[in-house]
Amino acid sequence: MAQVRYTRNLFLRGICIIYLFAFLSFYIQIPGLYGDNGILPARTQVDLKARATIFNKLKQKPTLLWFAPYLGLNVEYMLDILSLLGTVLSFAGFISQRFCIAPIFAGLWTLYYSLYQIGQTFMWFQWDILLLEVGFLCILVAPFWYPQRGKPSTPSDAVTFWTVRWLLFRLMFASGVVKFTSDCPLWWKLDALNIHFESQCIPTPLAWYAHHLPAWFLRLSTVATNNIELVIPILFFFPIRKVRIVAFYLQVLLQICIIATGNYNFFNFLTICLCISLLDDQFFYKRKFKNDKSRIINYLKTLITILIYGKVIYGTYIYYNLRITDNWTIQSNIAFTKEQFDYVLSRIVTFSMFIGLASLGLTAVDSIANSIMTAKGLRNKITTTIVTLFYTIAVCLIFVISLVPYSTLHPSTILSKNSTMSLQLKQMHAKVDHLHLANSYGLFRRMTGAEGRPEVIIEGSDNIEGPWREYEFLYKPGNVNNSLPFVAPHQPRLDWQMWFAALGSYQQNPWLMSFTYRLLTGQPEVLALINNVESPFRDRPPKYIRASLYYYHYTSWSQTTNAWWTREKVKEYFSTFSRDHPPFLDYIKKMKVIQDKPDFKVANEPLKLILDNLRSLVGKIEASLFLWGIFTAGCTVIVTGYSSSVSKKK
Secondary structure, rough: OOOOHHHHHHHHHHHHHHHHHHHHHHHHHHHHHHHHOOOOOHOOOOOOOOOOOOHHHHHHHOOOOHHHHOOOOHHHHHHHHHHHHHHHHHHHHHHHHHHHOOOHHHHHHHHHHHHHHOOOHOOOOOOHHHHHHHHHHHHOOOOOOOOOOOOOHHHHHHHHHHHHHHHHHHHHHHHHHHHHOOOHHHOOOOHHHHHHHHHHEEEEHHHHHHHHHOHHHHHHHHHHHHHHHHHHHHHHOOOOOOHHHHHHHHHHHHHHHHHHHEOOOOOHHHHHHHHHHHHHHHHHHHOHHHHHHHHHHHHHHHHHHHHHHHHHHHHHHHHHEEEEOOOEEEEEOOOOHHHHHHHHHHHHHHHHHHHHHHHHHHHHHHHHHHHHHOOOOHHHHHHHHHHHHHHHHHHHHHHHHHHHHHHOOOOOHHHHOOOOHHHHHHHHHHHHHHOOOOOOOOOOOOOOOOOOOEEEEEEEEEEOOOEEEEEOOOOOOOOOOOOOOOOOOOOOOOHHHHHHHOOOOHHHOOOHHHHHHHHHHHOOHHHHHHHHOOOOOOOOOOEEEEEEEEEEEOOOOOOOOOOEEEEEEEEEEEEEOOOOOOOOOHHHHHHOOOOOOOOOOOHHHHHHHHHHHHHHHHHOOHHHHHHHHHHHHHHHHHHHHHHHHHHHHO
């Protein structure tokens, strides 16, 4: 049995770091997004004055916010409490392995799920439900209590840690599949990366340079991306560990490239943590061969690994029609049809289900056998075997439930048919679907921005005739001369939603009306989410607000100006609104944005004072710097603790 204790511990501490980033990023934005004077007040999601038992309230909407009255707080302050509690628990797990235990992860999952319940459109992202799914798996993967130092892996470690690898497979494979099944012409023509760096939500400074790479290289990079997401995940379950290690490096390489060129908050860091499941403890120390036979076996495994990845390269050469041109560039074109891809996909999806089942079965049998063989004493054998069986059954249930969303990748899979078994599995999945224990994924399904990057530009004025002056955001493109930011792992959720709003209409994004109303009233909590330094309305709000749709393009490589973008106005996004416009006010009232009186009076004044002072201190620091500052503090604590332990040993 491969030892995975050190690898598992590394994974768990990594997830604590992700939770830390997620809770801190959410906490910073609470007043502007979900406060009583925010864009989408959380008080509209939970009525604290409702006359119902706490059980019925939790059944209606499972969130810890219902306990706010017991602390003498309203919904907004309770959000602070939940976020800060999540921050403390995740920071504890980050700096000490003693806190990477199942009860802590159960608490972290419950806290984040409580926030997700009231998050509305600002938390409807794949990385939020991914964190919920990963967080639930950590409850199984983590030990129930802190084990003694030097204690080897328990037999159940391998089978619980396997669930992380299965999730990684579903995430990456589905992300590769949807690029082709969406019928997006840019993916089929291998031109997706030619516009991706320009059209993505919040590009980094390196994205500008990546956009200007040679077209042939970007097409080749698209081929590499397709392979890493579509082909390599099948090798996650290959029995030879060297094959999995190469797959680990390829997956991490892809995530690092995405981190360098795009601000996707904690998502890519979370994916890297999932990639740890491809390793075992042997990866972290040099292996000593007992005899020549072991060395020969190792050489054979290396040869098999080379042959497998050589086959992948050869397949890429054939199916993407790679050719070296006269000017020493590499030409690439997809050499298979949509019908051929659909035919292969229908078989690969079903085949991968059986591969996953076989891998889980072998891992479970190995774990149960080791629980019987390695435990000393009859009592320990019985206890260890029962525990291993319990975890094996739980993992099997999770695997079976996960097959339901995974089977949606192709309509001809076994579970897509209305058989008795498939209907029963779908019913099982439906019962726990609201908990997001097993989700469907698929990133960059369709590439947007072929004609230009759409951006909504909001303007204000004191006179309906003008002059109109623009609002600047903190991170999304606006002023063409403003530099591009590095903001991950923080997610500015308002900036992200502005990107999605530009892809549709304001009727499809009703939260924009609430945002507009907050700008017209000069609400400081909402103004803190945008660029107040360059705001034209710092002293008082404008009388009128309007929005226009622009198309943005990167400046050319040869351009001598300091501008990052060029832009052109396309059309009006929404017409002029004023604060006293009756239809506008009626709409805002229907959204319950306007509050006649406080929904719940804050009775706990000492706790309120503490939370207000803490909020005031945090608000003085730029969000991404604050997150990295807390992370650096955690690293300092770890290094200091390690140095102290070494000194004591000496």
